[in-house]
Amino acid sequence: MNGWMGQILRINLTEETVNVEELDQTLAKDYIGARGLGTKIFCDEVEPTVDPLAHENKLIFATGPLTGTAAVSGSRYNVVTKSPLTGTIAASNSGGYFPSELKYAGYDVVIFEGKASRPVYIVIDDDQVKIESAEELWGETILETDNQLRAKYGDNFRIAAIGPAGENLVKFACIMNDRERAAGRSGVGAVMGSKNLKAVIVRGTQGVRVANKGKFKDVLRNCLGKIKESGVTNEGLPALGTAVLVNIISEHGNLPTRNFQKGNFEGAEQVSGEALADELLVKNKACAGCPIGCGRVSLVPDGEYKGFGEGPEYETLWAFGPDCGIDNLEAITKDNFICNELGLDTITMGTTIACAMEMYEEGIITKDELGLELEFGNAQAMVEAVKLTGTREGIGDLLAEGSYRLAEKYDCPEYSMSSKKQEYPAYDPRGSQGMGLEYATSNRGGCHVRGYLTSPEILGIPEAIDPLTIEGKAEWVKIFQDLTGVVDASGICLFTTFALGGGDIHELLEAVTGVGYTEEEMMKVGERIWNLERLFNYEAGVGPDEDKLAKRLVEEPLPEGPAEGKVVGLETMLEEYYQLRGWTPEGDVKEEKIAELGI
């Protein structure tokens, strides 16, 4: 096969057995790979009602046909499992070097099933796969785990691991790879922890074959040209990273501040990408095959927040910054480093603290219960709260459940800024209506990387549409969600779409795989993935009733700024969206749709 390696590695942790299976070529064509193929295999093998932390749940690492190639930013894999945070399907995406190395070892997909009787790690060295004891690594941070494994096996191995947060089943624990890249959202790290699986290390010497080398190089040159011409991928992202958005979103009145109480932060400038570049940035860091290099390497040289590492990204800056009312860039960066060490999703971590802060200020939760003076703006208390969460000590045990369960425990779930129990990222949908529809319908709960409507609504890419209106947004959301499915399934980074269109991605896929997709068929794969995920969620008990937003976003108008007086017009958009998706008016997937997509 070209693009695909043609093999699935199945590791049963209960039995400690390893099997290699052939990849079904039809399945590969219908679901491409990564988020698509991983989800298909998962849905075929796992009961939707399974307890996410039980041994019956499976954990799938899936790459795409473009992973490990030089196709722009072809470095991604998806971790597919059932999420302990949302109870829905989880597909968490990460780059770095580890995903490509899985391909070089000969595998498109690795399936972990069962539960090890003791802490273990897996060594994948081409066709030699071993299960080793991780007793000595258990409890170690991500960086320490990485250091010890590299000391033992050498720098040619690429490592994915969980930190204390995953071991302690924190509901939003990440799986970190190559030290500081994260399969961040939906608590995939907790599933890995529940299996007693500390780390996976891999080295490979196989090649990813290409259907048409000459065509590939032409398409690549064309794509690189577009990335160079785009101010976004050639200037903005390399110079300022994703954090370039802090000021811009705040100016639009869309930067959720103090747990979404308002949409612009008075201290935005202090925590902006511009400030980060001026004060802490050491250099840029790229994932494999990436010409953009949005990754930041930052240094806080001294003081109480001293540290060095990758980050912070826009979402992280926002979650620990404006959302918690904090304008201390060094404290935010420190939180980022701690999250990377412990293996915590920075978005859910920051927003859960923001939720706790509002509950504290409203007198719902007391200082005695918290053990911390957790008011908005208290950077020291915030940093302390992050540390406690990773180890579930004190109040950390409750924060580790995420904002929804925290607020629900105090009978005020409306304080949790989440859909399907997963917290929203850094865009207030009252000032970006299409993003509201995206949050409400995302198959993994509150999330911006399923259909990033901020792109047309705020950033004018590929064209500018009015953020405050609801007309036509349903169609945009549908197209973006389907295209994102294709991008995720291919194994390239979503950021390429700031410069490339569906046509370019189609050409890359064709040059590498040579399977003969039409562009329409390719987009159909995106729709197939979306419907399959939705069907799984339905069976798991998370149905159309959960296509909703936090009460605040649909009932409390934004108090100031350009979107003053706005709430999200969700109901109207949702009606149109269901229709465009070919679902029933109640949001159920019709039999005809299932047949049409061949699910």
Next chain:
Amino acid sequence: MRKTLLINPKKCTGCRTCELVCSLEHTDEFNPSLSRVTMINFPEEIITIPVTCLHCQEPSCKNVCPTGAIERDKETGAVVIVDEKCIGCNMCLMVCHIGAISTVEQERLEYNVKCNLCDGEPECVEFCPTGALEFGRPDDMLLTRKKKVANQLRSLIEEAI
């Protein structure tokens, strides 16, 4: 003047595109383990640097080769292995100070492999997104550096007097 390869560690973002396009060019697949250029990673410091053959003036690999399989290409100045003469004895690999020579395990014509500057148009340079790898006349490429130092010197001197 002959063109030469210049490595600018500061510009390297660690994207490994050099390894990917090198292996595609020479082995028709994406396979960093067969690449003639290797990105070396220092994870603790978060530093990455591409390392490849520097085409020494006194190549120890050439001197030690028992079959005379290693030559200097007259056009490009590259130190190259002539596949037909290579017997895969690994002598070159043992003596190379840079570690720029590898072996190929698959059934192929060549045994020991190294960078040949892609006959004067190195793929790694063409596709390097940041200019961490450059290929050109040293007097041209180094003039930019000299200018930068000259500017620093000038402002330092101006400040001082």
Next chain:
Amino acid sequence: MKVKLLATLRNITDCNELELEVENIQEVVEKLIELYGEEMKTELLESDQLDETITILVNGRNMLYLNGLKTKLKRNDIVTIFPQVAGG
């Protein structure tokens, strides 16, 4: 009114914001080019028209949904200008 410059535009101006007294957006663009010369012109214009990749907000609202370059400005208005960027 206050004119805020974001992202890579600051490389040209070396400041984050400035005060201008002008009538409308068109004049803001002209004034910036007058103040910062060729480099600003290249950044803002494409064949003498405002480059489509430049976003201009008046009090946080994109001028596209106001009156475009003719949008009138008041003394206390805040104008924000930035080149095409993205993140996530």
